[in-house]
Amino acid sequence: MVVGTTSSAGKSLLVTALCRIYARRGIRVAPFKAQNISNNAAVCADGSEIGRAQAVQAAAAGIEPTAQMNPLLLKPEAESRSQIVFLGRPLNTEFARTYVERRQALWGTVTASLDYLREAYQLVIIEGAGSPVELNIKSGDIVNMAVARYAQAPVLLVGDIDRGGVFAQLLGTLWLLEPEERELIRGLVVNKFRGDLSLFTDGVEILEERGGVPVLGVVPYIRDRGLEPSVGIPEEDAVALDEPLFDHIGDGDTDIAVIKLPLISNFDDFEPLAAEPGVCVRYVSSLEALGRPDAVILPGTKSTVADLAWLRERGLARRIARLAREGIPVVGICGGYQMLGRSIRDPEHVESPVDEVAGLDLLPIHTTFGCEKATHRVEAVVLDAPGWLSALRGTVIRGYEIHMGRTDTPRPWLKITQRSGQPVCVRDGTTSSDGRMWGCYLHGLFENERLRRAWLSTLGWNPDGQQAPSLEGYEVAFERLADAVEGALDMEKLDAILGYGGQEVP
Numbered sequence: 137m138v139v140g141t142t143s144s145a146g147k148s149l150l151v152t153a154l155c156r157i158y159a160r161r162g163i164r165v166a167p168f169k170a171q172n173i174s175n176n177a178a179v180c181a182d183g184s185e186i187g188r189a190q191a192v193q194a195a196a197a198g199i200e201p202t203a204q205m206n207p208l209l210l211k212p213e214a215e216s217r218s219q220i221v222f223l224g225r226p227l228n229t230e231f232a233r234t235y236v237e238r239r240q241a242l243w244g245t246v247t248a249s250l251d252y253l254r255e256a257y258q259l260v261i262i263e264g265a266g267s268p269v270e271l272n273i274k275s276g277d278i279v280n281m282a283v284a285r286y287a288q289a290p291v292l293l294v295g296d297i298d299r300g301g302v303f304a305q306l307l308g309t310l311w312l313l314e315p316e317e318r319e320l321i322r323g324l325v326v327n328k329f330r331g332d333l334s335l336f337t338d339g340v341e342i343l344e345e346r347g348g349v350p351v352l353g354v355v356p357y358i359r360d361r362g363l364e365p366s367v368g369i370p371e372e373d374a375v376a377l378d379e380p381l382f383d384h385i386g387d388g389d390t391d392i393a394v395i396k397l398p399l400i401s402n403f404d405d406f407e408p409l410a411a412e413p414g415v416c417v418r419y420v421s422s423l424e425a426l427g428r429p430d431a432v433i434l435p436g437t438k439s440t441v442a443d444l445a446w447l448r449e450r451g452l453a454r455r456i457a458r459l460a461r462e463g464i465p466v467v468g469i470c471g472g473y474q475m476l477g478r479s480i481r482d483p484e485h486v487e488s489p490v491d492e493v494a495g496l497d498l499l500p501i502h503t504t505f506g507c508e509k510a511t512h513r514v515e516a517v518v519l520d521a522p523g524w525l526s527a528l529r530g531t532v533i534r535g536y537e538i539h540m541g542r543t544d545t546p547r548p549w550l551k552i553t554q555r556s557g558q559p560v561c562v563r564d565g566t567t568s569s570d571g572r573m574w575g576c577y578l579h580g581l582f583e584n585e586r587l588r589r590a591w592l593s594t595l596g597w598n599p600d601g602q603q604a605p606s607l608e609g610y611e612v613a614f615e616r617l618a619d620a621v622e623g624a625l626d627m628e629k630l631d632a633i634l635g636y637g638g639q640e641v642p
Contacts, residue, residue: 137289139264139280141305145296146327148189151263153621155197156614158259166257167193170246170279171208175401175438179536183556184224185511196614204249208242213439226509243278247286262289269312281317290322290633298328298357310347322633323352330357353625388414390597393429396421397443401436405469408582414597423451430595431465432456434472441488444475453496460498465572470539473575477501486540498573499566505541512537512555521549523571524594533587535578550576
């Protein structure tokens with residue numbers, strides 16, 4: 137198990153690296169996180185929904201993700217309220233206090249999921265959440281040391297030296313653990329180190345002397361999450377957007393502004409755009425930052441109505457409408473697509489207490505929320521549509537759906553032909569009459585190279601003969617990440633802790 141001293145200590149990335157390190161030795165390895173809190177989600181082959189981080193870790197291990205890898209996913213919808221996704225399917229929406237009171241009842245699902253994975257794989261790498269010593273909520277723990285104690289799993293404790301106070305982080309955490317929990321801590325990892333590693337030699341000695349636990353390694357700060365030079369490893373949640381790194385991604389003259397909604401979801405949709413040469417993707421939340429880009433994207437959101445109200449409060453709704461009138465392309469994905477329409481109706485109050493709100497009126501569509509949630513991997517074909525889409529007629533694209541609500545489609549540009557491997561015929565997406573404004577429900581849309589490059593070309597972008605980033609770039613990123621972490625950790629000690637002795641498991 138990998139636990140951290142704080143949120144964003146780098147647990148998810150380290151688990152991803154360890155999954156790849158052991159998978160390439162021939163060991164059947166799988167990730168597990170009992171409970172995740174994130175609006176960055178992924179869809180499994182059977183249509184179940186789990187945290188994006190566990191899907192990425194499964195990909196690093198070379199396996200298909202399943203709901204058992206993340207049995208509980210909390211998707212924040214508003215202050216102190218989240219949708220509970222239970223074994224891949226929406227259960228209900230609860231306030232934080234109510235959920236805290238009943239989460240122990242879900243413990244059996246957590247242990248059953250872990251047992252399932254332990255039976256199916258030779259090695260399960262468990263990820264914790266936040267800190268294992270949040271004393272005010274520790275009695276209801278179902279994701280940190282309670283899981284380690286149930287599995288009797290050896291634990292690595294990870295500290296983030298980049299934010300400072302790593303001695304207090306690691307030693308303080310050790311001292312606050314219960315004796316039986318502390319016995320499970322078999323190694324410390326200092327993460328996100330910048331500069332000359334030799335300058336921290338004394339630091340390692342101090343940690344080992346005062347903590348009584350070996351330091352397995354000092355992992356360097358892996359800038360851009362091991363992305364270079366192609367497609368990157370998606371972030372676990374939107375907390376990453378607060379880092380200066382996300383002020384702009386990529387470097388070029390083609391300027392794309394993604395609105396950083398308060399409840400933004402699946403923002404990794406836009407990494408394939410940023411990976412293209414000459415493209416800059418900026419995440420913006422103010423009029424000043426928005427400026428006059430070459431295109432505006434409204435991304436997915438866990439609460440369309442609340443984030444639409446936020447757009448209006450900030451003056452961004454009015455500015456986006458003005459840019460659209462001046463000829464700047466505006467695109468909406470999932471919740472952002474709903475915002476572009478004329479109205480959003482919520483008769484059953486799925487998202488908000490109001491029956492109907494006006495949209496931005498940039499597309500001639502109306503959305504109605506219902507209780508049924510669509511979660512599918514999909515295959516679709518581009519229909520005859522205006523503007524730049526006309527050249528793509530008949531092109532097959534792939535993506536995934538995670539949404540509630542139905543939207544009428546007076547000018548559909550997509551026909552979904554498969555959902556979760558089953559044949560269907562569902563119209564999706566709408567465009568303006570000239571094709572400049574458009575949207576649809578499909579996440580992962582820009583991973584489709586032909587569509588991505590065709591749209592970028594309408595913004596004046598010119599690849600100048602450079603090759604498009606490939607989905608194989610994920611493999612490149614996984615390998616580089618694994619190499620960096622393997623080189624930083626004492627793998628002989630870690631193998632001994634796991635009982636492998638550095639040997640491949642038959």
